[in-house]
Amino acid sequence: MKGLQNLRKATPLLILGILAAIGLASAALLSYYGQAVGTATVNQSVQLDGTMCAPTQEDPFNGCTVTHTATGVAGDVIWSDADDSTDGNQPHTLENTATQAQAEVDISSTWDGSEIINVTYYAAGTDELCGTEDDVLLADEDENREGFQLILGPQDEVLLCIAYQTAINTATGEYTVTTIISPVIPPPVGEGSLIIEGSY
Numbered sequence: 001m002k003g004l005q006n007l008r009k010a011t012p013l014l015i016l017g018i019l020a021a022i023g024l025a026s027a028a029l030l031s032y033y034g035q036a037v038g039t040a041t042v043n044q045s046v047q048l049d050g051t052m053c054a055p056t057q058e059d060p061f062n063g064c065t066v067t068h069t070a071t072g073v074a075g076d077v078i079w080s081d082a083d084d085s086t087d088g089n090q091p092h093t094l095e096n097t098a099t100q101a102q103a104e105v106d107i108s109s110t111w112d113g114s115e116i117i118n119v120t121y122y123a124a125g126t127d128e129l130c131g132t133e134d135d136v137l138l139a140d141e142d143e144n145r146e147g148f149q150l151i152l153g154p155q156d157e158v159l160l161c162i163a164y165q166t167a168i169n170t171a172t173g174e175y176t177v178t179t180i181i182s183p184v185i186p187p188p189v190g191e192g193s194l195i196i197e198g199s200y
Helices: 001-033
Strands: 033-041 046-048 066-069 077-079 092-096 103-111 116-125 136-141 148-152 155-166 175-183 191-195
Touching: 046 066, 046 175, 066 155, 092 116, 092 148, 103 116, 116 175, 136 148, 148 155, 155 175
Parallel strands: none
Antiparallel strands: 033 191, 046 092, 066 175, 077 155, 092 155, 103 148, 103 175, 116 136, 116 155
């Protein structure tokens, strides 16, 4: 009789223990079956002359490059030309192809020697040509060569003109200026996988 009374007292505790074990097992199954893991392939939205600028987390300076060999008369301003024609007044097209997000880009130039005094960046005006009076000044890069940042809105486009000012006493020759346009990559947030959790 005493054993039966002990069994009656222990039964609720035993039932609660079994229910707790079942609940934990169910919660584990829900957690396991409640995840959807996927990956996303993302292309860079910034393009220069129709070519995607493609910096990576490993190489953030793998941007678009404009290399121009300046030829002209000493003391003159020489314009980079997008189509390498002799007139030197075709702008480069810098575009953000994203439909909802703005893009920030670093633009800087490098050159050797003192023959190039500075590099100036303009946005072509309404005539869509470089070197005209309605060009809009974006930045002036002197011997400090610090470059500048430009923010492009969603589906925004800038007709980029690059001007090289030569020194008045420049010796005869060809001088190369390299301009690098590199999208600014924000720091990584996760491992690159999207995990959606919930009970289904």
